[in-house]
Amino acid sequence: MSIREQIASLEELAQIDATIRRIDEELEKHRGGLKTMQEEVAGLEDRLRADRGMLTDMDKTRNDLVVELRQMGQQIERSREKLQRSRNERESNAAQRELEELRKLHRDREDELERLSTAADQARGSIADAEGKHKSIAGQLEGSQPGITSSVGELEAERAGKMKDRADTVKKLPMTLYRRYESIRTRRPMAIARTTDGTCLGCHLSVPPMMFQKLRRQEEFEQCPHCRRILYYMPPEAQSAGPSAEPSR
Numbered sequence: 001m002s003i004r005e006q007i008a009s010l011e012e013l014a015q016i017d018a019t020i021r022r023i024d025e026e027l028e029k030h031r032g033g034l035k036t037m038q039e040e041v042a043g044l045e046d047r048l049r050a051d052r053g054m055l056t057d058m059d060k061t062r063n064d065l066v067v068e069l070r071q072m073g074q075q076i077e078r079s080r081e082k083l084q085r086s087r088n089e090r091e092s093n094a095a096q097r098e099l100e101e102l103r104k105l106h107r108d109r110e111d112e113l114e115r116l117s118t119a120a121d122q123a124r125g126s127i128a129d130a131e132g133k134h135k136s137i138a139g140q141l142e143g144s145q146p147g148i149t150s151s152v153g154e155l156e157a158e159r160a161g162k163m164k165d166r167a168d169t170v171k172k173l174p175m176t177l178y179r180r181y182e183s184i185r186t187r188r189p190m191a192i193a194r195t196t197d198g199t200c201l202g203c204h205l206s207v208p209p210m211m212f213q214k215l216r217r218q219e220e221f222e223q224c225p226h227c228r229r230i231l232y233y234m235p236p237e238a239q240s241a242g243p244s245a246e247p248s249r
Helices: 003-085 089-170 175-185 209-216
Strands: 192-195 230-233
Touching (some): 003 175, 003 192, 003 230, 209 230
């Protein structure tokens, strides 16, 4: 296999790899968007369960307080009657202390009931807000999921086809050259670069003149001394726009 044929196969491989990277990015975007919505829906459902449970507990406590306040009101009335029936100063003082303690306890329970009612109202507002968000996101998810699933399926099928094309292209390359390509590709998305005038089109820096002369003979590949990409010569008249003309750094 001549070096020119190897160059053609390398460029074909680089173009396939660029397409696979683009497909992978789109897949990640689609899957990431779907996962984000699913996580938001699950998070809102957890929040709703917690808030509804808390509201149930608050309503139960509130009902218990209402019953307790009613009972304390009855106790206060009995204490008033006891105060009115007191026969001496000692009985009167005792009844008065009992009445004051009951009134203070009653006020404390009223304050507690008011705070609890305010908290329950806030919880209901939070639940209503979360229900609205859940309905909105769940609707988006329901509407988007079929389309996203379809797009993901198409992209996966395209990727599988490109992977087959890649395997066929790799077979055309000498194993040592392919290993070098793969080694570079772990550090740079684009592992190859052209030169037409002594400048590496990967990093846009000049290569040594002697290296450029060797490359012009198209007898072997070199590696750019600056970016370490596989470097090859392409005559200006043969150069065409492609993945290796302006590689990603």
